[in-house]
Amino acid sequence: MTKEEIDNDRDDMMIDEREQQGFPLMQCVQEEFDPEQLKFYYGRLFPYADIYKWMSYGNDRKHPACDLSYFGRREFSFILGNDVYLRYQSFNSAAQMENSIKSKCPFKIDIGAVYSVDPAKRNAYAGENAFTPVEKELVFDIDMSDYDDVRYCCSGANICQKCWPLMTIAIKVIDSALREDFGFTHILWVYSGRRGVHCWVCDARARRLNNAQRAAIADYFHVYKVGNENSRKKVFLGGPALHPSLVRSYQQVLRPFFEEDLLCGQSLLETEEKFEKILEMIPDESITAKLRGEWLGNHHRSSNSKEDINRVRWEKLKSHLQSGKQKWLRRCIEEIIFSYTYPRLDMGVTKLTNHLLKAPFCVHPKTGRVCVPIDPKHCEEFDPMAVPTLSSLKKELDTPDLENGEGKKFESGRTSLDKSLTVFRLFLDPLLKSCKEEMEISYNAKLQQSKSSLTW
Amino acid sequence: MEILRSQKKISAQAAIPTLPVYRSAPSLEVRLEDFELFAIDRLRVLTGISNGLSRGKKPDEMEKLGNDLWKANMRHHDSSRMLDKDIISHFVLRLVYCRNEELRKWFLTHETKLFEYRFRVESVESQKALMAEIGFPYTAVGIGELEDMRENLNQVARSIGRQMLTSDALFFKVPFEEVPELISGRKVYIHKGFAYVAMNQAVNIVTGMFRSNLSKGLVLTNRKWTTTLKEQEKDRLTPIVEALSTSYLGPDYSQPKEYAEISIKDIDKVASSSFPLCMRHLFEKLREDHHLKHGGRMQLGLFLKGVGLNLDDALAFWKAEFSQKVGSERFDKEYAYSIRHNYGKEGKRIDYTPYSCQKIISSTPGAGDQHGCPYRNFSKENLEAALSKMGVSSRLMGDVMDKVKNRHYQLACTLTFEAVHASSCDSGINHPNQYFIDSQKILQAKVTNSTTVKNETT
Numbered sequence: 001m002t003k004e005e006i007d008n009d010r011d012d013m014m015i016d017e018r019e020q021q022g023f024p025l026m027q028c029v030q031e032e033f034d035p036e037q038l039k040f041y042y043g044r045l046f047p048y049a050d051i052y053k054w055m056s057y058g059n060d061r062k063h064p065a066c067d068l069s070y071f072g073r074r075e076f077s078f079i080l081g082n083d084v085y086l087r088y089q090s091f092n093s094a095a096q097m098e099n100s101i102k103s104k105c106p107f108k109i110d111i112g113a114v115y116s117v118d119p120a121k122r123n124a125y126a127g128e129n130a131f132t133p134v135e136k137e138l139v140f141d142i143d144m145s146d147y148d149d150v151r152y153c154c155s156g157a158n159i160c161q162k163c164w165p166l167m168t169i170a171i172k173v174i175d176s177a178l179r180e181d182f183g184f185t186h187i188l189w190v191y192s193g194r195r196g197v198h199c200w201v202c203d204a205r206a207r208r209l210n211n212a213q214r215a216a217i218a219d220y221f222h223v224y225k226v227g228n229e230n231s232r233k234k235v236f237l238g239g240p241a242l243h244p245s246l247v248r249s250y251q252q253v254l255r256p257f258f259e260e261d262l263l264c265g266q267s268l269l270e271t272e273e274k275f276e277k278i279l280e281m282i283p284d285e286s287i288t289a290k291l292r293g294e295w296l297g298n299h300h301r302s303s304n305s306k307e308d309i310n311r312v313r314w315e316k317l318k319s320h321l322q323s324g325k326q327k328w329l330r331r332c333i334e335e336i337i338f339s340y341t342y343p344r345l346d347m348g349v350t351k352l353t354n355h356l357l358k359a360p361f362c363v364h365p366k367t368g369r370v371c372v373p374i375d376p377k378h379c380e381e382f383d384p385m386a387v388p389t390l391s392s393l394k395k396e397l398d399t400p401d402l403e404n405g406e407g408k409k410f411e412s413g414r415t416s417l418d419k420s421l422t423v424f425r426l427f428l429d430p431l432l433k434s435c436k437e438e439m440e441i442s443y444n445a446k447l448q449q450s451k452s453s454l455t456w
Numbered sequence: 457m458e459i460l461r462s463q464k465k466i467s468a469q470a471a472i473p474t475l476p477v478y479r480s481a482p483s484l485e486v487r488l489e490d491f492e493l494f495a496i497d498r499l500r501v502l503t504g505i506s507n508g509l510s511r512g513k514k515p516d517e518m519e520k521l522g523n524d525l526w527k528a529n530m531r532h533h534d535s536s537r538m539l540d541k542d543i544i545s546h547f548v549l550r551l552v553y554c555r556n557e558e559l560r561k562w563f564l565t566h567e568t569k570l571f572e573y574r575f576r577v578e579s580v581e582s583q584k585a586l587m588a589e590i591g592f593p594y595t596a597v598g599i600g601e602l603e604d605m606r607e608n609l610n611q612v613a614r615s616i617g618r619q620m621l622t623s624d625a626l627f628f629k630v631p632f633e634e635v636p637e638l639i640s641g642r643k644v645y646i647h648k649g650f651a652y653v654a655m656n657q658a659v660n661i662v663t664g665m666f667r668s669n670l671s672k673g674l675v676l677t678n679r680k681w682t683t684t685l686k687e688q689e690k691d692r693l694t695p696i697v698e699a700l701s702t703s704y705l706g707p708d709y710s711q712p713k714e715y716a717e718i719s720i721k722d723i724d725k726v727a728s729s730s731f732p733l734c735m736r737h738l739f740e741k742l743r744e745d746h747h748l749k750h751g752g753r754m755q756l757g758l759f760l761k762g763v764g765l766n767l768d769d770a771l772a773f774w775k776a777e778f779s780q781k782v783g784s785e786r787f788d789k790e791y792a793y794s795i796r797h798n799y800g801k802e803g804k805r806i807d808y809t810p811y812s813c814q815k816i817i818s819s820t821p822g823a824g825d826q827h828g829c830p831y832r833n834f835s836k837e838n839l840e841a842a843l844s845k846m847g848v849s850s851r852l853m854g855d856v857m858d859k860v861k862n863r864h865y866q867l868a869c870t871l872t873f874e875a876v877h878a879s880s881c882d883s884g885i886n887h888p889n890q891y892f893i894d895s896q897k898i899l900q901a902k903v904t905n906s907t908t909v910k911n912e913t914t
Contacts, residue, residue, distance in 0.1 A: 182632060183649030205649070209633065216636030241614035243642040 033368050035081055037390040039105050041370075045393060045417055046101065047361055047424070052094035054202075054428055055111070058435030065443035073134075075112030075119045077356055078104055087112075088119040107365045110356035112136070114207075133354040138184075138206040138214060140199035140221075141192070141349040141357065142170045149234075150340045152266050152274065157195045157366075159384060162265050167197050168379050169257050170343035173249045174199060174221060175376040181245050182206075182217070186431040188424075189374040191384055193364025197374065198357055202431055204438060211353055218350040220245075223342045234281070234339040240327075242334065250334065254341040259314070262340060269313040272296065278317075281339065282332050287320050360424065363390055372420035373427065388416045475574050475582070476539065477590050477666065478673075481547045484540055491548055492696050498545035499700070501525045502566040507884060509569070522573030551685070551693070552700040554678035558818065559701055564674065568667040575659060580626075587658070590665050597627040597652065605645065609652060612645045618654075626655040634661060702815045718764045720773050726763070730895035732869060732888045733830045733842060734816055735759050741826045746781040751819065751827035753791075755811055757798050762810035762889040767799045812887045813866050831865040848875040 052071065053060065059070040076097070077087040086104075091097035101109065113133035115122070122131040144163060148155045153162040171189055178184045178201055186202040209217070223235050223246070237246065262268065269275045275295060279288045295313060321329045349355050362371045368389040374382045396415040486494075504525040508518055532541045546567070553563035575586065597605070602625070609627065610620050632651045637660060638644045644651040653661070686694055718726060727739045738756040742748050748756065753774075760770060774795055778787045796802045813829070821828040830839060839860065843853060852875040859868035869885045877898050885891050 180648070181646040183647075205633070212636045213633050213639075216640040219640035220642055240617060241611055243615045244608045244611045244645055245642065247611065 033363075033365050034390065035105065035107075037368075037394055038107070038363060039102075040394060041363060041390055042102050042105060044397070045415065047421055048094055048098040048101070050421065050424060050428060051359065051361065052097060053432060057202075057204075057207075058432055058439055061436075063439060063443070065439045065446075069118070070114065072118055073116070074114045075354075075356075076359075077110045077112060078106035079108040079110075080104060081107050088122060090118050090120040107363075109359040109362050111359045112356045113354045135207040136353050136355075138201040138209055138217065139349060139355070139357045140174060140201075141196065141346040142167065142174075142199075142343055143192075143196040143346060145195055146344040146346070149277075150266070159195050161383075161385070164384060165257055165261050165265065166341070167384075168382070169253055169341050171197060171199075171374065171376050171379045172253045173343050176248065176252070177221070177245055180248070181220075186427065186434070187376065188360070188427045189376050189379070190360045190371050191369070191374055191382070191387060192358065193362065193369045193371045194367050198360075198371075200357075200360075202427075204435075209353075211351060214353065215351040218345060218347045221343065221345055222347065223338055224344045235335055235342060237331075237335065237338060246338075249342070250337065254337050258337045258341050259311075263310045263314055264308045267310055268340065269295075269310045269317075275313065278336055281336050282321070282329075284324065284326075284329060287324065287329070291317060291320060361420075370417065370420070372417075373423045375423045375426060388420065393417060474539070475571070475578060475586060476543055476546075477586065478543065478546050478670070479589075482540075482543050484544060486544055488692070488696075490541075490544065491693070492700070494541050494545035495548040495552065495700055497529045497541075498549055500529045501570060502549075502563070505566050505569050505573075506562075509566075518569070519573045519576055522570055523577055526570070526574065548697075549700075550674060550677050551681060552697050554674045554681055555701070560671075560674045560678070564667060564671055567670060568663055571666050572659060572663045575662065580655070583655070587662055590662060590669070592658070592662060592665065594628040594630050594653075594658075594661075597629050601629075602627060605647070605652060608645045608647075612643070612652075613654075616641075616643050628653045628655075628658055628661075630658075630661065702812075702818060720765075720769050723760075723765070723773065726892075726896075729899060730892050732885065732891040733846065733872065734828070735888055735892075736846070737830055737842065738826055742777050746777045749825050749827075750794075751821060751825050753794065754798070755816060755819075755827040757795060758808055758810040759888050759892075761798060761808075763892055767796065767801065770795055770799070810887070810889050813869070813885060816888070817865050829865050829869075831860050831868045832863075836860075843872060846872065846876055848872055 055074055056071045059066045059068060072090055072092045074090060075087070076089040076091070077085070078089060078101075079085055086106075089100065091100060112119075113136035116132050116134050117125050117130060119131070125131055144151075144154075144159050144167065145156050147163065147166050151163040151166065153160050175187060175189070178187055178199075184201050184203045184206055188200040188202060190198045190200070192198050223237065242250065267274065269278065272295075275292075279292060282288050291313075294316070318333055321332050324330070349357060358371060360371055360373055363369065364371065368391060369384070370388045370390075370393070372387050393415050501522075505518070505522055508521045513521065530538070530541060530545070532538045549563060549567075553559040575583065578586065602609075605627075606621060609625075613620060629650045630653045632639055632646055632649055635644065635651050635653060635657075638651060638653065638657055639646065644653055644657065646652070689697075727736060731739060735756060738748060738752050741752070742756065757770065757774070760773070765773065771792060774791060775784060775787050778791055782790070793802055798808050800808065816827070817829040817832055819828045821833060830842060834842065836857065840853060840857065843856060844850070848856060852871065856868045856871045856875070859865075859871060866885055869891070870881050873881045873885055873891060873895070877895060879898050881894060883890075883894075
């Protein structure tokens with residue numbers, strides 16, 4: 001391979017391939033995606049100022065401690081309508097970013113790392129280490145298509161109300177671990193526009209993590225193991241006891257959601273095909289044979305009962321496993337629940353500093369849905385089917401009573417996007433406040449230092 | 457050390473544990489012989505560790521191996537001088553291994569491992585002293601906080617199959633960024649950005665700090681070596697230092713001992729049966745091109761000498777090939793000298809030693825060169841072709857290529873030996889001539905076996 005080819009390879013790695021390929025056989029095309037509407041969206045609704053403020057992390061003021069080059073060293077990349085891919089775009093101001101997005105009208109905007117030098121001018125710097133990623137948010141990408149073996153309502157890129165709780169679980173589990181275990185506070189959750197969610201951890205400490213540290217955090221969340229056909233275990237929970245972080249997830253999120261929602265919502269024990277998959281995870285033949293016999297035999301009887309058949313069978317299964325003498329059988333209950341609920345991360349996205357991730361407030365070209373922020377405190381209430389779409393936004397603006405208001409400025413305040421911007425600012429305002437404080441502290445420390453060296 | 461005139465002198469440190477952290481070179485007088493001998497002893501320990509690691513020994517086996525090797529090689533008849541020997545040998549090897557990236561990396565890895573093995577067997581008290589000395593920046597978790605955390609810490613201990621906490625358990629509160637390897641396996645309890653690291657887990661941090669100190673030290677030593685020491689010491693230390701990094705510590709193969717000389721007529725036969733790939737390749741190239749560049753002539757020529765080709769036969773052998781390309785006159789004029797030189801008949805009249813694997817692996821063949829280690833230098837495709845030509849089955853090929861991928865070239869060669877001879881090679885291949893001798897042993901044993909079988913049946 002020539003050096004150039006290697007570089008290209010590396011570039012490709014940063015892109016989420018599955019997002020790239022597109023799905024020609026989409027069954028759930030909600031609406032036609034209209035590039036003209038996208039132009040209109042970028043022209044009148046996209047929140048440039050908020051994105052700029054976020055990506056500047058307080059470096060856009062006139063304070064002497066500001067690093068004015070900070071925003072300009074951030075990589076943006078665009079995918080245009082004709083599949084042209086533009087990497088290493090950079091902007092020196094909010095206005096420049098706005099103009100570029102308006103004129104190019106990208107179908108997708110990705111956000112990359114902050115580099116040591118302006119990424120647009122990367123070729124002007126010689127030397128191996130002159131152009132390296134120095135900062136980026138710690139990010140997570142969770143896709144519903146990775147859950148196809150545990151959901152029966154849809155598959156692939158499709159989602160519905162019945163499987164979306166899996167994403168709610170992911171948000172709850174990861175959000176609480178990030179806050180409780182790692183001590184992060186500035187966390188943004190975003191709907192990816194179709195079948196998943198993205199997470200941006202924006203604390204200064206998170207932005208400065210190196211690749212090894214990012215990989216370690218990704219592994220910390222890595223319980224689900226893919227691709228081992230020979231093992232009946234889908235999850236690896238560690239030694240004879242659960243790690244305290246997993247215990248918390250299990251008790252507060254996984255078990256309640258499994259028993260109160262997914263068990264019946266997905267009818268996990270209703271048919272033979274479905275309950276066999278769960279019985280497979282129990283390594284004790286005598287128990288599985290007993291359960292199988294009962295469930296195959298009394299199918300009709302229990303259907304008379306008012307109780308949901310899934311719940312009845314689950315209680316039966318639990319009592320069998322808990323009454324067993326072997327302690328490790330009780331572990332099976334945990335393993336089943338973890339297999340059916342625990343978040344499944346796209347590890348590659350988290351591990352590399354320079355991996356790209358789609359920007360919030362983009363519009364997904366396949367669904368027309370805006371990638372809106374999700375408030376993790378109320379993530380149960382989030383409905384992916386109800387998010388603003390290009391055409392719904394257009395309609396809202398075109399409605400006569402809204403158009404009575406004059407002046408462009410207020411337009412975005414009059415659409416359903418307004419609610420999403422409020423959620424975004426719930427994240428942004430405290431972030432900017434703490435950026436300001438940190439800057440003040442480090443500036444004062446420096447002042448103090450130079451003063452003391454002067455007195456010397 | 458007095459010999460290293462320009463090194464900083466430090467006052468003797470009080471109450472050092474038996475394991476030094478090698479902060480700076482001590483002011484000691486060293487006899488020139490000790491300078492070299494101590495270094496060689498330490499090198500035996502490090503090479504032993506390297507062999508153990510590349511054989512995939514488990515951490516606890518390695519810990520035992522490291523400490524056993526230490527006891528076997530680093531004792532001094534005067535027990536009060538054990539620590540001196542330790543420190544002197546370390547700093548000599550710093551000089552030896554500071555000179556390029558590859559050497560530095562090798563030394564850094566194995567010296568850090570050695571430190572780790574020795575650290576782990578120290579008492580808790582001296583471990584604490586060492587941590588303080590090395591500048592371990594984290595303080596132990598206080599009793600009150602430990603009590604609050606106890607349940608969670610116990611839970612983690614159980615989850616990784618460790619014992620419950622004892623009452624005097626020692627934990628350190630470390631920013632999670634510092635211990636990624638403990639985070640990734642959920643091997644520690646983390647709360648609000650801090651990992652609660654148990655004493656036995658803290659070893660990773662301590663050795664990490666040891667490594668980074670040593671790494672910086674090596675760069676400084678290298679600077680000092682290239683700017684001043686190398687020139688200052690060119691008549692005294694420089695030759696010793698330069699020889700040490702490629703020195704080979706196994707048996708001497710310069711004189712063929714156990715097996716009778718081979719003659720030219722047998723050479724093709726033994727080449728295909730008993731030459732390691734590096735020599736086989738040179739041999740075939742020579743037969744094909746009737747020429748080899750200098751590096752190839754040295755590598756193959758000295759090997760053949762070790763195999764038992766006497767000077768006259770060697771001259772005839774090289775001449776037969778080279779004269780087809782350059783003519784016999786030019787051969788006599790330009791090439792015969794260096795062959796006689798190899799046999800100690802010209803110039804300094806040193807009887808040169810055949811190259812060891814270590815030396816061959818570390819050589820850097822340029823364009824047109826054929827010498828070096830094929831496991832390291834060949835492309836994947838070429839290597840696979842060469843190996844299947846040697847008779848390595850496709851079943852075993854994967855194992856060999858696996859070792860190559862992990863840069864264990866000598867192990868790859870060992871596996872090849874085992875595949876070709878259908879016989880194990882427990883000592884591993886460390887020298888092409890050892891490969892040859894071991895191969896001959898096996899082949900001759902097979903011949904004797906089959907003749908005895910024949911005799912019995914008749």
